[in-house]
Amino acid sequence: MAVFRVLFGVIMAISLVRFWYNGWIEELYLLPKMHFHYSGFEFINVPGKWTYLVFIICFVASICVALGWKYRLSILVFFLSFTFIELLDKTTYLNHYYFITVVSFILIWLPAHANYSVDAYKDDTLRSEYIPQWTVDILKLMLAIVYIYAGLAKLNYDWMYRAMPLTIWLPTKFDVPLLGSLMHEKWVHYLFSWGGAIYDLLIVFLLLWNRTRVFAFILVLLFHVLTRVLFPIGMFPYIMIAGTMIFFSPQFHERFMDFIINKLPVNKSTFHNGMSLEHSSIPMVHKIILSSFMIFQLLFPLRNTVLTDNVYWTEQGYRYSWRVMLMEKTGYANFKIVDGESQKRFYVQNDDFLTPLQQKQMSTQPDFILEYAQNLSKHFSAQGHKNIEIYVESYAALNGRQNQAYIDPDVDLLSVTYRELCQNHIIPLYD
Amino acid sequence: MKSITSIILLLSLGLIVFVSCGDTEEPIEIITDRFDRQDMLTDWADMIIIPALESYNTSVARMASDKDAFIAERSDMHLEQLRESYVNAYLAWQHVSMFDIGKAEEIRLRNYTNIYPTDVATIDKNIASQNYNLELPSNYDAQGFPALDYLLYGMGENNAEVISTFADDNTVTYLDDLVTRMYNLSELVLVDWKTNYRATFINNSGASGTAAVDKMVNDFLFYYEKFLRAGKIGIPAGVFSGNPISAAVEAPYSKIYSKTLFLEAFGAVQDFFVGKSFDGNGQGESLESYLIYMQEQNNTTDIADQILDQWTIATAAADLLSDNLQEQVITDNNKMLSTYDELQKVIVLLKVDMMQSLNIQVDYVDADGD
Known part of the structure; x- marks a missing residue:
């Protein structure tokens, strides 16, 4: 648990610095003229230059989490500031950012600072060498959810039988060292597709079982390093590699922490006090919150099954359900502003309003298209246009299929809700 | 039970060996039937981009010399000659404009060459004041072909009227500056492609x-x-x-x-x-x-x-x-x-x-x- 806390804090700190260093704060949050909001969080807006302050707060909090200094406060601050950043614009939604939000939420309610932390060092009533098994198991469960749902999501026709989207992605990786020359081979695409699915489905079980754990961890390393080399997925591989270390035995974790402590002017025996944190000393509220949250995590990713026939086409229930690297979708959306009375019309140049990344995300996702239309309506009515109706001519191509009309071009986007748009106005995908 | 662990370790070792063998033995035959991005880049550079830039450069040079002739003797004939080379250079430009990469991108060639509609008020102001910096973005639309179009055709109803506006030395200087600048910019981009950027372009084949x-x-x-x-x-x-x-x-x-x-x-x-x-x-x-x-x-x-x-x-x-x-x-x-x-x-x-x-x-x- 302590290892998890320390690595989590450190990797988060590195991620935040990397994000800043790459200029993404400016590119993703400050430069865009409009932002796409998560439904229910429309009130969260980019606080201009203060965004940098939020990143600093988040960074400091992640360091404090790693150190275990004022842990409860710092993990809470981390969760809030990180989630705040994520809520600024859903253009930047990534499963691994969501994963971080989820894990940091769980960590708020866990005694991850009970040992090997500044808090525990200072406070010997807190310091405990042993903590209840379930507090560790809950993190394993969360990782299991991520892997297994990701694996189940791969069991679809495109991934298994068409080796899509890997067939599109891999051939352009011809300049990867060693493996480059294989990347256009059809069998490699299938090998990676099937291998990835099997890996995701089984890895948790291999990690759980004592005898296969070391082998499983080697697989974890291989798999995530490979994905790191092949795809632009940032810090995610490191997060997962560090995360899976939670499956190792308590003895391993103890040695790992002692190794670090030995470098510090602190006597490691301080932390080996033989005390255990009793199950009963963890507040009931925490247990209730955690167990309901885990039930939610088990059910929520499945919501697409009641919402839609093809989650990749309509994108209903796509987010927060661990669908990682599963589709290549390209789109194009051309918005027509019509004066309902005079029938005068003109088209919008999207780059007047959106960054290239926003255009890319917008053109393939109905909720973005709708919100953009609503923003356009505000913009043009402020300019004095009247009786505004907005139509979209949109096309999308999924996993190597030819482009198809996406949203019904005859529906006035200002007259429908998101639910209506999805239910009635997405033109079904045909093969 | 130990044996299970060792079997699995062996298997994983085997997998690693298998993967690493796969790529040392096979590639030769495979590479040949792969689409070669570098070939495409080479063809783009040698068959299209550089020849188009050369043609553009030549036609702008021609326009520059016709401009000199017109300035020396502001006759009907020289105006027509300059107009003709202007049109030819404008046509040649249409083959260059899309290659906004390398030096052209760096110096913003397209912005300085063909932003229209041109800003007549700024052009008139520049001519009158003789105090202008063509490198400023605010002067994008007061130079290049669109500005020439105005200078050579738009300042009068007929040739005589157009020529009469060039009685003003300020207008002559402006014409001179615009054409010279266009030539210099085209030269800059062409030379860079030939001496430097071609290699960068072709080798950036990932x-x-x-x-x-x-x-x-x-x-x-x-x-x-x-x-x-x-x-x-x-x-x-x-x-x-x-x-x-x-x-x-x-x-x-x-x-x-x-x-x-x-x-x-x-x-x-x-x-x-x-x-x-x-x-x-x-x-x-x-x-x-x-x-x-x-x-x-x-x-x-x-x-x-x-x-x-x-x-x-x-x-x-x-x-x-x-x-x-x-x-x-x-x-x-x-x-x-x-x-x-x-x-x-x-x-x-x-x-x-x-x-x-x-x-x-x-x-x-x-x-x-x-």
Whole structure:
């Protein structure tokens, strides 16, 4: 648990610095003229230059989490500031950012600072060498959810039988060292597709079982390093590699922490006090919150099954359900502003309003298209246009299929809700 | 029980060996049938881009010498001569504009050469004050071909009137400065391609946001969408404003060249797509051949054919336009709109299907994905 806390804090700190260093704060949050909001969080807006302050707060909090200094406060601050950043614009939604939000939420309610932390060092009533098994198991469960749902999501026709989207992605990786020359081979695409699915489905079980754990961890390393080399997925591989270390035995974790402590002017025996944190000393509220949250995590990713026939086409229930690297979708959306009375019309140049990344995300996702239309309506009515109706001519191509009309071009986007748009106005995908 | 562990370890070792063997033994035969991005880049540079830049440079040089002749003797004949070389240089420019990469991108060649409609008020102010800095972005639309169009055609009703405005030395200086600057910029870009950038371009043959193919394709799309489709046809036709803006056509003062300039640019776009060499005598690797290669690999639809077919339809629509697009907008804007619609239909094929097939991201922030 302590290892998890320390690595989590450190990797988060590195991620935040990397994000800043790459200029993404400016590119993703400050430069865009409009932002796409998560439904229910429309009130969260980019606080201009203060965004940098939020990143600093988040960074400091992640360091404090790693150190275990004022842990409860710092993990809470981390969760809030990180989630705040994520809520600024859903253009930047990534499963691994969501994963971080989820894990940091769980960590708020866990005694991850009970040992090997500044808090525990200072406070010997807190310091405990042993903590209840379930507090560790809950993190394993969360990782299991991520892997297994990701694996189940791969069991679809495109991934298994068409080796899509890997067939599109891999051939352009011809300049990867060693493996480059294989990347256009059809069998490699299938090998990676099937291998990835099997890996995701089984890895948790291999990690759980004592005898296969070391082998499983080697697989974890291989798999995530490979994905790191092949795809632009940032810090995610490191997060997962560090995360899976939670499956190792308590003895391993103890040695790992002692190794670090030995470098510090602190006597490691301080932390080996033989005390255990009793199950009963963890507040009931925490247990209730955690167990309901885990039930939610088990059910929520499945919501697409009641919402839609093809989650990749309509994108209903796509987010927060661990669908990682599963589709290549390209789109194009051309918005027509019509004066309902005079029938005068003109088209919008999207780059007047959106960054290239926003255009890319917008053109393939109905909720973005709708919100953009609503923003356009505000913009043009402020300019004095009247009786505004907005139509979209949109096309999308999924996993190597030819482009198809996406949203019904005859529906006035200002007259429908998101639910209506999805239910009635997405033109079904045909093969 | 120990044996299970060792079996598994052996298996994993075997897997590693298997994977690493796979790539040491096989590649030779494979590489040959792979589409070679570097070949395509080489063909682009040697068969299209550099020859187009050379031709542009030569025609601007010609325009510069005709300008000198006109300044020396401001006669009807010399004006006509200068106008002729102006039109030729403008046509040559249509083959260069889309290559906004390398030095051209760095010095913003396109912004200094062909931003229109030109700003007559600023030009008049610059001429009167003789105090201007053409390097300032605020002077983008007071220089280049659009400004020349105004100086050579727009300052009077007939030749005599135009020539009479050049009695003013300030106007002469401005003309001199504009043409000299255009020559210097074209020289800068051409020399850089020949001495330096060609190698950079060709060797940047990987596949990433910054690789030459990805960048070139993005530039090509951007040019097609913004400068050809919107700039030359869509904006004057009022597609983005509701009302036609006839003053926004290219070269409005010389009147009769706007359609020719458009067709020249449209032809250059299609030539680039199919890899036709600038001199018309050869064919290299191209987006078309790349798409056909990917189509055969993945059994997908014939995107390249669809693109070319649609361009044929667009050309037919454009053929119906009058030589003077400004007049066309005023008299029968529907022909402009239908040309625009046909040009527009290709955008979906280019931006969605081609980009997906070649796995090139539309100019993206180099951000993480998952």
